[in-house]
Amino acid sequence: MRYLRLLVSFARISLMGELSFRVNFLLKILVEVLWLGILLIFYKTIFSKSSSVSGWDEYQYLFFLGAYYTLEGFVETFFLENCVEFSELVRSGNLDFFLLKPIDEQFLLTFRKIDWSTAPKIFLGLGLMSIGAMDLGITFEPFRVFWFLVLLFMGFSLAYSFLLVLTSLGVWLVRNQSLMEIWWLFTNLMRYPRSIYQPSWALPIRVVFGVFIPALLAVSVPAEYFLGKSDWSGIALLSISTGFFIWLSRWFFFYSLRHYQSASS
Amino acid sequence: MGKYWNIGKLALKERLVYRGDFFLSTVLRFLPMVTSILLWKAVFGSASQDQLSGFSLNQVIAYLLLVHVSRMFSSMPGLAVNLARDIREGTIKKFLIQPLDLCTFLLSSRVAHKIAYISTSLIPYAGLFLACLSFFDTFPSGLGWVYYFISLALGFLVGFYFELCIGMIGFWFLEVTSLLYVVTTLSFFLSGHLIPLDFLDQTGWVEALKALPFSYMAYFPAALFLGKVPEGEIVGRLLLGIFWAIFFWGLSRVILHLGLKQYSAFGA
Numbered sequence: 134m135r136y137l138r139l140l141v142s143f144a145r146i147s148l149m150g151e152l153s154f155r156v157n158f159l160l161k162i163l164v165e166v167l168w169l170g171i172l173l174i175f176y177k178t179i180f181s182k183s184s185s186v187s188g189w190d191e192y193q194y195l196f197f198l199g200a201y202y203t204l205e206g207f208v209e210t211f212f213l214e215n216c217v218e219f220s221e222l223v224r225s226g227n228l229d230f231f232l233l234k235p236i237d238e239q240f241l242l243t244f245r246k247i248d249w250s251t252a253p254k255i256f257l258g259l260g261l262m263s264i265g266a267m268d269l270g271i272t273f274e275p276f277r278v279f280w281f282l283v284l285l286f287m288g289f290s291l292a293y294s295f296l297l298v299l300t301s302l303g304v305w306l307v308r309n310q311s312l313m314e315i316w317w318l319f320t321n322l323m324r325y326p327r328s329i330y331q332p333s334w335a336l337p338i339r340v341v342f343g344v345f346i347p348a349l350l351a352v353s354v355p356a357e358y359f360l361g362k363s364d365w366s367g368i369a370l371l372s373i374s375t376g377f378f379i380w381l382s383r384w385f386f387f388y389s390l391r392h393y394q395s396a397s398s
Numbered sequence: 399m400g401k402y403w404n405i406g407k408l409a410l411k412e413r414l415v416y417r418g419d420f421f422l423s424t425v426l427r428f429l430p431m432v433t434s435i436l437l438w439k440a441v442f443g444s445a446s447q448d449q450l451s452g453f454s455l456n457q458v459i460a461y462l463l464l465v466h467v468s469r470m471f472s473s474m475p476g477l478a479v480n481l482a483r484d485i486r487e488g489t490i491k492k493f494l495i496q497p498l499d500l501c502t503f504l505l506s507s508r509v510a511h512k513i514a515y516i517s518t519s520l521i522p523y524a525g526l527f528l529a530c531l532s533f534f535d536t537f538p539s540g541l542g543w544v545y546y547f548i549s550l551a552l553g554f555l556v557g558f559y560f561e562l563c564i565g566m567i568g569f570w571f572l573e574v575t576s577l578l579y580v581v582t583t584l585s586f587f588l589s590g591h592l593i594p595l596d597f598l599d600q601t602g603w604v605e606a607l608k609a610l611p612f613s614y615m616a617y618f619p620a621a622l623f624l625g626k627v628p629e630g631e632i633v634g635r636l637l638l639g640i641f642w643a644i645f646f647w648g649l650s651r652v653i654l655h656l657g658l659k660q661y662s663a664f665g666a
Contacts, residue, residue, distance in 0.1 A: 154573055156576075157573050157575070157576045158576075160576035160577060160579070160580055161576045161579065163580055164576065164579040164580055164583050167580065167583045167584065168583060171583070171586070171587045174598075175592060175593060178593060178597050178600075179441050181600060182445050182447075182451070182597075183441045183442070183444040183445040183450075184444055184445075185444045186437070186440045186441055186444060187440040187443075187444075317430070318429050321429070321433050322433060324433070325433055325436070328440075329433075329436045329437055330436060332439065335436055338432060
């Protein structure tokens with residue numbers, strides 16, 4: 134309950150901060166809309182040249198795109214900015230002030246700022262999913278919607294865990310400007326259905342990012358479930374790897390903090 | 399000239415301090431290329447034609463690889479943001495009291511950064527291109543290589559002066575980060591980074607998009623390399639690129655002049 138109250142406070146303070154620069158805030162929202170426009174142009178261009186992509190037809194792919202956009206929206210709204218700023222806190226030594234607070238360090242450092250400007254992505258993604266599902270004639274049965282949301286939450290937790298591991302590396306790399314690029318890599322892997330990794334030469338990617346660092350599952354498995362394309366092995370793998378990576382990322386985060394050397398503050 | 403040479407040397411040393419971060423980011427930049435290859439294989443696999451918008455599968459993949467080279471020259475990470483921050487925080491005043499020209503200082507620093515970046519990423523890029531050599535059906539002729547390197551140099555100049563102009567908007571607005579996001583997003587798409595501009599043929603805007611300065615930052619060098627620019631148009635397109643480079647150079651001088659006239663620095 135205490136953490137929920139704190140989260141609400143973080144959200145309120147972040148919103149106040151964003152609204153102090155209203156034009157800036159609106160421009161940031163415009164960027165998200167532009168990105169969606171670019172993705173949709175890309176999607177329309179592809180489907181104007183081809184009838185399907187690795188077994189995904191136009192509206193199934195639109196649903197997938199919506200699921201991806203929603204998941205990315207969640208990550209960017211709640212964590213990405215905090216994670217990117219972590220290495221700067223290490224470099225400047227300002228991390229000391231956060232470690233002294235009587236609160237869980239992982240919660241404080243990864244939730245302290247909410248990026249409201251990326252929140253519309255969540256709703257835009259939900260809109261795309263609705264359009265895709267309606268065009269496919271899929272009904273929104275409560276059971277199907279509930280389990281889809283559970284799986285999407287798992288995908289979101291998995292993405293958060295990857296981001297936390299990358300963030301923790303900032304303790305050693307000090308200037309971790311690569312973090313955004315590595316995250317870009319992960320979003321690249323999540324952005325397309327995992328069925329595109331079928332060619333035999335892509336087997337190492339399918340194994341590494343489908344089993345050991347299962348970024349390929351985060352969006353594909355929830356979308357496949359909702360569209361009736363999933364098998365239980367994907368769902369089982371997503372469930373097990375989510376639990377494992379939540380544990381691993383938390384352990385690694387505290388391990389990295391133990392190796393943090395304050396910068397004279 | 400000597401002082402700008404020293405500035406360049408310093409910037410080169412600075413760039414190489416954080417080698418771990420730099421190497422990691424270079425290597426990881428290749429991995430999305432693999433997903434692009436797989437996606438386009440899937441698209442061509444389901445398409446009824448061998449060529450889409452005049453591009454074969456091999457040419458699309460070669461194009462996406464060549465766009466990386468174009469962006470090595472034309473992308474200017476941090477230039478506008480850092481310049482706007484210097485203006486906002488007042489640290490830009492050091493250029494007003496020292497015998498230094500701001501634009502030339504930034505240009506020499508950026509050239510050094512590019513030399514460091516290109517020389518250190520040459521080996522991983524060479525490996526990538528060797529691994530993907532089978533996607534290249536043709537290579538430029540002798541003169542074609544000359545045109546290609548000129549187009550890369552133009553990409554650098556257009557990219558540099560364009561970003562410089564955006565950063566100097568900081569003389570009038572305190573916060574330009576979001577404006578930069580908008581410009582970067584538009585540039586990413588309009589430069590042909592995501593998809594060859596020819597694929598947008600259904601919009602009827604392809605020729606206009608090719609004439610914009612953005613196309614010189616990614617599309618034009620790659621299309622030139624692949625022989626997608628008709629021979630009779632090459633010189634005209636290069637001249638247009640030179641025009642854009644001169645235009646943004648002139649614009650940056652005007653903005654700097656006007657910006658400094660109304661600039662006030664406070665504090666120590």
